[in-house]
Amino acid sequence: MWIFSIHGNFSCVFKENDAGAxxxxxxxxxxxxxxxxxxxxNLELPIIGKEDSDYRWRLLVPAEDFxxxxxxxxxxxxxxxxxxxxxxxxxxxxxxxxxRVWLVLSRLH
Numbered sequence: 604m605w606i607f608s609i610h611g612n613f614s615c616v617f618k619e620n621d622a623g624a625x626x627x628x629x630x631x632x633x634x635x636x637x638x639x640x641x642x643x644x645n646l647e648l649p650i651i652g653k654e655d656s657d658y659r660w661r662l663l664v665p666a667e668d669f670x671x672x673x674x675x676x677x678x679x680x681x682x683x684x685x686x687x688x689x690x691x692x693x694x695x696x697x698x699x700x701x702x703r704v705w706l707v708l709s710r711l712h
Contacts, residue, residue, distance in 0.1 A: 607701055609679050609692045610643060611636025620663050627669045630658030637662055643679075644671045 606613040614630045631637045637650050637660045648662045664672060682688035686698050 606676060607685075607704070608676050609682075609685075609688050609694070610640045610675065611694075612697070612701075613637075613640070614658055626666065627664040627672075628661055629664055629672065630656075630661040632658055632660070634660045636660070640672065640675065643675045644668075646671065 604615045606615065611631055611633060613636065616628050616630075617625060618628060620626050620628075629637070629640070631640075634650065634652070641648060641650065641662060646662070646664070646668060648664065648668075651661045651663065652659055653661065682691075685701075689695055689698055689701075
């Protein structure tokens with residue numbers, strides 16, 4: 604699942620961790636996004652960096668903590684315009700990138 608929010612841009616999958624336990628892998632290309640989300644969700648999970656990955660930064664989130672993450676995303680939608688919300692959060696530099704993603708996705712009919 605791809606997520607674009609005022610907390611950042613994330614990819615989320617459910618798969619095994621290195622110990623073989625199933626968990627959510629919440630991944631980002633920008634470390635500050637993971638840090639911001641972890642703080643907003645009040646989680647003490649370690650941030651893992653993988654230099655050889657397209658999503659370098661990640662949190663491995665146990666299933667029982669995943670609803671906290673989703674609640675953060677839901678609670679953050681308090682705006683009538685996403686672009687304005689990004690500006691308010693000091694992330695206006697991302698708007699052009701997100702618009703290009705929007706344009707590509709607009710081809711889906």
